[in-house]
Amino acid sequence: DAGVTQSPTHLIKTRGQQVTLRCSPKSGHDTVSWYQQALGQGPQFIFQYYEEEERQRGNFPDRFSGHQFPNYSSELNVNALLLGDSALYLCASSLGGLGEAFFGQGTRLTVV
Amino acid sequence: EDKVVQSPLSLVVHEGDTVTLNCSYEVTNFRSLLWYKQEKKAPTFLFMLTSSGIEKKSGRLSSILDKKELFSILNITATQTGDSAVYLCAVKETSGSRLTFGEGTQLTVNP
8 A cells, every 4th residue: 555655756946947746645545735844844834635626725825836636646836936945845645634644755845 | 823832852862761752732723633753754643632631652652632731742761763753743723634733853862
């Protein structure tokens, strides 16, 4: 049973570029949440998708957008990258958002 | 705004020691508190606590929640070098399923 998988594992982008990160939830899960974790900090909630719609959103600018597909997989898009967007981006899946969330290995994004 | 504060932020112990990690929270509509262990990248789930005074236990790890005083503790007995990690505390509200995390406690267990 595959857990939560994210791709790519590492990514280097230049300021101003756009990036797309991908997440496949754990089998049987229908809710996907995205978190940003800066070095030495706890993860910060970006947004959550359920039934292909954004259900909740944290305090992140509109440059951060997402999508959920019918198979429950999800993408996180970040436009106009800033140096401060460098972080570990974690995807978490759950069933209906009520039980414990299972995390993927994350995508390490470096903006130069 | 929801707030989760963990202490200490870092801790260095020797193998065999017992450690207690603290987590206090302020949240409008509390549903549950969760503990995660983060060794390299993916936080791995340890416990979910919803009721006060009921200890959850898994091997050498245990945790308890006090909803009146708004805190939780995570205990690790007979620590091993493999326990070295960042331990994250997070709270979940009733109004949704987002997790609000603390900064984490960096635990280092030396042989």
